Amino acid sequence: METKKKVFQLLVDNTSGVLSRIAGLFSRRGYNIESITAGVTADPRFTRITIVASGDDDILEQIEKQVRKLADVRHVRELKPGESVYRELAMIKVRCDASQRQDIISVANIFRGKIIDVSPESLMIEITGGQDKIDAILKLLSGYEILELARTGIAGLGRGTDHIVTLS
Amino acid sequence: MNGADAIVKCLQEEKVEVVFGYPGVAIAPVFDSILSSGIRTILVRQEQNAGHAASGYARITGKVGVAIATSGPGAENLITGIATAFADSIPLVCITGQVDSRLMGSDVFQEADISGAVESFVKYSYIIRNPEDIPRIFREAFYLASTGRKGPVLIDIPQDIQHAKMESFVWPKQVKMRTYKPTMQGHAMQIAKVLTQLQKAKRPILCVGGGVLLADAKKEVRDFAERYGIPVVCTMMGLGVLPTGHPLFFGMVGNNGQLYGNRAMNEADMIIMAGCRVADRSISQPDLITSGKVLVHIDVDPAEIGKNAGPTIPLVGDVKCVFHDFLTHDDLSIDCGDWVETLNGYRRQGEKRREATMKLALAEKTRMKWVDPRAFVRGLSLAMEDNAVYVADVGQNQLWSCANAVIRDGSFLTSGGMGTMGYAVPAAMGVKIARPDLQVVAVCGDGGFQMTMMELATMKYYGVAAKIVVLKNGWLGLVRQYQHFSYHDRFSVTDLGEYPHLDMLTKAYDMDFIRLTDNDDIDKAVQQFLADEKPVLMEVDVDPNVLA
Numbered sequence: 001m002e003t004k005k006k007v008f009q010l011l012v013d014n015t016s017g018v019l020s021r022i023a024g025l026f027s028r029r030g031y032n033i034e035s036i037t038a039g040v041t042a043d044p045r046f047t048r049i050t051i052v053a054s055g056d057d058d059i060l061e062q063i064e065k066q067v068r069k070l071a072d073v074r075h076v077r078e079l080k081p082g083e084s085v086y087r088e089l090a091m092i093k094v095r096c097d098a099s100q101r102q103d104i105i106s107v108a109n110i111f112r113g114k115i116i117d118v119s120p121e122s123l124m125i126e127i128t129g130g131q132d133k134i135d136a137i138l139k140l141l142s143g144y145e146i147l148e149l150a151r152t153g154i155a156g157l158g159r160g161t162d163h164i165v166t167l168s
Numbered sequence: 169m170n171g172a173d174a175i176v177k178c179l180q181e182e183k184v185e186v187v188f189g190y191p192g193v194a195i196a197p198v199f200d201s202i203l204s205s206g207i208r209t210i211l212v213r214q215e216q217n218a219g220h221a222a223s224g225y226a227r228i229t230g231k232v233g234v235a236i237a238t239s240g241p242g243a244e245n246l247i248t249g250i251a252t253a254f255a256d257s258i259p260l261v262c263i264t265g266q267v268d269s270r271l272m273g274s275d276v277f278q279e280a281d282i283s284g285a286v287e288s289f290v291k292y293s294y295i296i297r298n299p300e301d302i303p304r305i306f307r308e309a310f311y312l313a314s315t316g317r318k319g320p321v322l323i324d325i326p327q328d329i330q331h332a333k334m335e336s337f338v339w340p341k342q343v344k345m346r347t348y349k350p351t352m353q354g355h356a357m358q359i360a361k362v363l364t365q366l367q368k369a370k371r372p373i374l375c376v377g378g379g380v381l382l383a384d385a386k387k388e389v390r391d392f393a394e395r396y397g398i399p400v401v402c403t404m405m406g407l408g409v410l411p412t413g414h415p416l417f418f419g420m421v422g423n424n425g426q427l428y429g430n431r432a433m434n435e436a437d438m439i440i441m442a443g444c445r446v447a448d449r450s451i452s453q454p455d456l457i458t459s460g461k462v463l464v465h466i467d468v469d470p471a472e473i474g475k476n477a478g479p480t481i482p483l484v485g486d487v488k489c490v491f492h493d494f495l496t497h498d499d500l501s502i503d504c505g506d507w508v509e510t511l512n513g514y515r516r517q518g519e520k521r522r523e524a525t526m527k528l529a530l531a532e533k534t535r536m537k538w539v540d541p542r543a544f545v546r547g548l549s550l551a552m553e554d555n556a557v558y559v560a561d562v563g564q565n566q567l568w569s570c571a572n573a574v575i576r577d578g579s580f581l582t583s584g585g586m587g588t589m590g591y592a593v594p595a596a597m598g599v600k601i602a603r604p605d606l607q608v609v610a611v612c613g614d615g616g617f618q619m620t621m622m623e624l625a626t627m628k629y630y631g632v633a634a635k636i637v638v639l640k641n642g643w644l645g646l647v648r649q650y651q652h653f654s655y656h657d658r659f660s661v662t663d664l665g666e667y668p669h670l671d672m673l674t675k676a677y678d679m680d681f682i683r684l685t686d687n688d689d690i691d692k693a694v695q696q697f698l699a700d701e702k703p704v705l706m707e708v709d710v711d712p713n714v715l716a
Contacts, residue, residue, distance in 0.1 A: 013347055016295070021287060028288045058474075065471035071292045071312060074347040 001056035005034065007086060007156055010049040010067065011075040014040065018072045022049065025070065031055060031063050035088075035153025046074065050086075050155050052131075079156045086156040090134045091116070092125045095145040104144060111137045122147060130154075171299040172197035172330040174337050175263070176205045178306035181339050184234050186210060186225060186601055188218035190245075192238020194278060195265030197330035199236070210601060210630060213622035215242050217594035219249010219320075220620070223258045224598030227581055228557060228606070230384055232259045232313045233598065239265045240278030243324070247286060248588060253320045254289035255585025256405060257382055259313040260320040261306075262290075269297065269326040283324045291319040299332040303339050311343040316350025317469035318382055350468060354485030359493050361481050362440070365462050366396075367500055369438035371507045374398050375421065377450075378405025378584065379443020379467060380487050388491035389442065390414075395495070396502040398440075399511050401429040403450040404570055406443070407580040412573075418511050419518075422450040424567045424716075428514040435510075438462040443487045446476040447585070466490050522572075529714075530687050538685050538709040541565070541639050542572045545611065547690040548637065549573040551698055553607045557581065557599050561592035561612035564645035567716035569611055578606075590619030593636060597627055600634040607635075607698065614640040614664055624677045627703045635697060636705045641712040642666055649715050670707045680704040 012018050019038055026033050034052035041048050053063050068076045079086070096104050101123060105115060108125045111133060117124035127137055131154060138146070169177075175198050179187070186208040191199040202209060212218045215237040222233030233253075237246045243264040253260045266272065267279045283293040291312050294305050309321040366372055380389050386409055393400050393416050400410050401421045410417040419426030421433050433439065433451075439461055446454050446465070454477035465472075465479035466487060473482045483490060529540045545568050549558060560569040560582040573580065581599070583591040596610035617638045627634060644662040651659050674681040684693040684706060697706045 016297075017283070020284070024287055062471065062475060065475075069469070069471050071345070071348045 001058065003054055003056060004060065005052060005054045006060050007079040007084070007154065008051045008053060008064065008067065009077050009079050009156060009158075010051065010073055011041070012047050012049060013072045013074060014045055014047045015072050018047065019049070021070055021072060022051075022067065025066060026053070026063075029062075029066065031059060035151075037153045037155050039155070048155075050079070050153070052154060077158075079158060084156050084158045086130050086154040087128055088131055088134055088152055088154040089126065089128045090149065090151045092127065092138070092141065092146060093117075093148040094123050094125065094141055095121060095147050096123050097121060100144065104141070107137065107140050113137065169334045169337060170197065170201075170330065171296075171302060171325070171332045171334060172201040174299065174302040174334050175306065175325065175330070176201040176207070177337055178303055178339070179207055179234065180205060182232070182306070182310045184232075187234040187236055188212055188221040188225070188598065189236030190215045190218060190238065190242055192242050192265060192278070194239035194267060194327050195236060195242070195263070195325075195330075197327065198263065198265070198325075210626065212594065212626050214620070215245035216248045216590070217597075217620050217623050217626075219246050219253060219260065219262065220588075220591050220594035221598030221601070222260050222262075223249065223253045223256075224559065224581065224595030225602045226253075226259050227381075227595075228579065228599045229602045232261055232310050234261050234263070236263045237265070238278070239267055239282075240280045243282035244280055244285070250286050250320045250322065251289040252583050252586040252588040252591060254291075256378060256583065257318045258320070259318040261309050261313050262320055262322045264322065264324045265330070266295070266324045266326040268328045270328070272326065283322060286322050289320070290322050293322040293324065295324045296326070296329050299329050299334050302329075302334075303337060307340045307343055308345060311345070312348065316348075317467075317472075351470070351484050352468070352486040352489050354466070354483050354490040354493055356493075358481060358483045359490065362464050362483060363494065363497055363500055365438060365464070365481065366440075367502055369462065369502075370505060371436045372398050372438040372440065372502075372504060373432055373436040374400045374440045374442060375402065375433065375444060376400060376406040376409045376442050377403040377444025380406060380409050381443075381579075383443060383468070383487040385443070385486075385488035385491055388488055388495060392491050392494050396500065397504060397508055398502070399432060399508055401425075401432055403444045403447070403584070404582065405584040407570060408575045408578065411576045413576070415512075416508065418515055420570055423452060424449065424570060426518060426571065428511065428518040431514050432511050433457060436461060438464070440464040440466065441479075442466045442491070443468075445472050448476075451477065538711055539687055539690065541568045541708070541710045541714055543687060544639070544684070544690055544708055545569050546572045546574065548609065548611070548694050549575065551691070551694045552578070552609060554578060556607035556609065557596070557603075559592045559596040559599065559608065559610045561610065561616035562587045562589045563613045563616055564649065564716035565611050565613040565616070565639045567646070568639075589616035592616065593620045594623050596634040596636070597623055597632050600632045601630070604633070609635045609637060609698075611637045611639065613645055614638055614642065615644045618664075618668070621673070624674070624679060624703075624705070628677050628679060633701045633703050635703065637697075637708060638670060638705065639708050639710045640670070641710040641714075643712045645712065646716060648712065652715075670705060674705045682706040684708045
């Protein structure tokens with residue numbers, strides 16, 4: 001079966017060790033995590049976790065069921081591409097001297113990236129967007145030497161007011 | 169009141185009558201408090217056995233079994249008991265002591281991250297950081313262990329929390345867990361679908377697993393099968409749901425099952441799996457066996473449904489509730505024609521073959537030294553009381569037991585999912601402690617027996633009159649058998665030798681001993697073995713060349 005990617009959004013109780021329980025579930029069952037992000041929600045009792053996982057349909061179904069089984073997990077849903085917005089932040093440090101600087105800045109501008117640090121030999125770009133956009137800028141920058149790259153993994157929310165889980 | 173008193177009070181609130189455990193400094197406050205509580209304590213000889221004994225206790229009572237160990241090595245020893253219970257969905261609450269909170273994470277004496285270590289085979293693991301949380305956490309732990317798909321829960325309690333003064337103790341009236349709500353009732357539409365399909369089926373079969381026993385649904389399942397004359401097969405964990413001689417029961421399926429049971433599954437046009445996992449040892453090729461059939465999968469754990477075989481009709485719910493709902497429809501017209509008669513034919517053939525093999529084996533005394541284990545377990549089970557509990561260990565002894573033991577209204581217990589050698593003796597002890605009125609027999613090989621034989625001391629100390637059979641062939645028989653088939657008789661590291669001399673071992677424990685060396689003496693020896701209400705060990709000398 002073909003391998004697909006899915007984005008899962010989890011609402012979990014903010015208990016100690018909750019992230020390790022979830023990460024541990026993925027590792028021991030051999031599921032692939034492409035990225036995982038976690039942060040507290042408007043209600044401090046809950047944490048929202050966004051996981052990008054890959055696998056065939058059967059595995060993706062098992063992932064959803066096994067995650068739902070964890071006693072800390074309050075809610076699991078798939079964030080479907082058309083119905084949700086995803087964002088990832090990346091920081092890219094590129095080696096550049098004064099002569100290359102303008103070229104790199106213009107690439108960053110095209111992607112609405114920000115220059116957040118400059119040194120005589122390097123430049124740091126901050127960029128936010130979907131994973132495709134970040135992949136695209138990395139491709140454009142591949143002609144330069146990327147010294148360091150930090151990606152946060154995506155966070156996502158469903159569009160509109162459907163499927164909002166009331167946290168009471 | 170301190171934290172330890174609160175913990176013991178929680179156990180009282182949960183109506184815990186017996187705990188199995190082993191003390192140490194980090195859990196000393198709890199053991200101190202329990203002394204005056206009226207709760208019975210059983211000091212096992214190794215913590216693993218506290219887990220197994222609690223498992224036996226839980227399986228026979230339907231209650232949550234409780235095991236208590238100290239920090240570090242105590243907790244680590246308990247791990248095998250916990251993992252074994254998890255694999256068979258047995259409800260346990262395991263309590264471990266931990267070093268002082270302020271020292272946690274600094275690798276002090278007897279510190280181990282037990283909560284992290286067991287994470288992948290518990291339903292949940294808690295570390296108590298605040299004494300005020302004790303009542304809530306215990307309430308939740310017992311609830312988690314005993315509801316939905318049952319299983320072990322671990323509570324790790326630092327020593328300072330056990331010593332901490334508590335202002336008040338409030339037992340929560342109800343469990344409030346936002347995140348945990350197991351589905352008990354089956355969906356009405358799915359139930360209707362199953363019943364519609366069942367009326368169309370010509371060759372339906374019901375395959376029952378350990379989930380039926382865990383849900384206490386033996387009666388409902390049997391009533392349903394009998395009302396409509398639906399044949400039943402079982403997995404290893406489902407042995408005992410129907411008595412061996414029941415006209416609708418066609419044995420255990422799987423690679424260690426009865427040929428006629430597997431044949432029944434293969435030829436069915438509709439399979440209803442109830443409380444079983446479609447696991448590898450029962451159904452090795454789920455796609456093959458389910459193709460062209462209607463597969464219904466009933467389980468309380470939605471993650472089991474579709475994991476190994478994609479069912480035509482998934483039905484999430486507690487087996488007891490679901491079969492109760494099935495039974496409320498009494499207007500079904502189910503006609504299986506001569507399906508049961510066909511299966512009866514297969515069974516007669518199979519039984520005839522078994523009798524013939526056995527006869528041959530018994531006759532060939534020159535080739536077959538000593539006692540035929542198949543004839544022995546049959547003879548033993550026939551002599552046991554109707555409601556007796558047969559606890560099989562793991563290995564050849566288990567497979568001989570599954571295939572040949574006759575279970576009537578009693579129970580058959582074994583470590584099915586994990587296959588933990590050494591399960592039988594401590595589990596039988598737990599059963600007997602829970603139900604002294606029942607006849608309890610543990611059947612082991614000489615490998616498994618030696619893993620937990622230290623519990624003979626516990627049995628003698630507390631006067632636990634469970635009976636123990638050791639089928640002794642001097643080998644790790646099932647591995648030897650595997651090496652026979654797969655490694656051309658290169659028997660690597662499977663020779664146990666003749667030790668220990670069990671007659672001398674039992675003498676060390678002041679325990680009665682019987683040795684059986686001849687097929688002709690089976691009946692007499694078994695009578696003597698079962699006669700008195702006291703612990704007895706029977707050694708049965710078995711030829712290592714008998715295969716399971």
